[in-house]
Amino acid sequence: RKEVEQDPGPFNVPEGATVAFNCTYSNSASQSFFWYRQDCRKEPKLLMSVYSSGNEDGRFTAQLNRASQYISLLIRDSKLSDSATYLCVVKAESNTGKLIFGQGTTLQVKP
Amino acid sequence: DGGITQSPKYLFRKEGQNVTLSCEQNLNHDAMYWYRQDPGQGLRLIYYSQIVNDFQKGDIAEGYSVSREKKESFPLTVTSAQKNPTAFYLCASRRSSGANVLTFGAGSRLTVL
Numbered sequence: 001r002k003e004v005e006q007d008p009g010p011f012n013v014p015e016g017a018t019v020a021f022n023c024t025y026s027n028s029a030s031q032s033f034f035w036y037r038q039d040c041r042k043e044p045k046l047l048m049s050v051y052s053s054g055n056e057d058g059r060f061t062a063q064l065n066r067a068s069q070y071i072s073l074l075i076r077d078s079k080l081s082d083s084a085t086y087l088c089v090v091k092a093e094s095n096t097g098k099l100i101f102g103q104g105t106t107l108q109v110k111p
Numbered sequence: 112d113g114g115i116t117q118s119p120k121y122l123f124r125k126e127g128q129n130v131t132l133s134c135e136q137n138l139n140h141d142a143m144y145w146y147r148q149d150p151g152q153g154l155r156l157i158y159y160s161q162i163v164n165d166f167q168k169g170d171i172a173e174g175y176s177v178s179r180e181k182k183e184s185f186p187l188t189v190t191s192a193q194k195n196p197t198a199f200y201l202c203a204s205r206r207s208s209g210a211n212v213l214t215f216g217a218g219s220r221l222t223v224l
Contacts, residue, residue: 004153006153008151032211034211034212034213036213041199042217042218043201043215043216043217043218044154044201044213044215045215046212046213049212087153087154089213091211097142097159097161097207098156098159098167098169099144099156099211099213100156101146101153101154101155101156102153103152103153104152104153
């Protein structure tokens with residue numbers, strides 16, 4: 001089983017739609033969680049950190065479910081510019097510094 | 112402006128040759144990382160270093176080597192022992208404390224001919 005798993009998609013949605021991605025992780029000792037965005041042939045960039053109580057940044061909402069070991073990303077009112085690959089990142093344990101990436105979920109927002 | 116610089120951006124090499132990818136950061140970050148990305152895949156960890164003169168193997172370290180002689184620099188050597196080296200290589204850094212957020216360089220795209 002992979003340490004961090006995502007549905008690769010692609011998710012094809014119309015503009016204005018709401019779309020949600022999940023990411024599961026295998027190590028229950030995982031400490032920190034993030035969503036990164038990667039555009040084609042570019043480096044990943046931080047979209048948002050994921051906090052235990054859930055957090056929101058504009059149209060984006062991240063949630064953490066420690067009991068079921070998954071995190072989620074919800075995008076409301078999708079824009080064409082949201083088309084990208086969304087990478088889930090998990091910090092394995094507090095003293096290792098090791099960050100594990102999921103394979104990414106591709107989102108295509110269509111007019 | 113602070114950031115991470117990777118060079119070269121594109122590199123071609125013949126089979127059997129070693130090649131070194133440069134990664135320099137002026138963010139005063141303690142930890143540095145090398146990831147490999149293949150088409151349609153996520154990032155896989157090659158090596159990481161949390162302090163100068165110390166580094167750890169990631170999940171796919173075979174055929175690669177690194178050094179961390181200076182805080183600012185973390186070069187990656189792709190050796191001839193790496194069976195399938197054609198890939199997009201990404202260097203990243205972060206502070207050891209605080210938000211644990213990774214900052215990435217723009218990447219180096221290596222093609223073996």
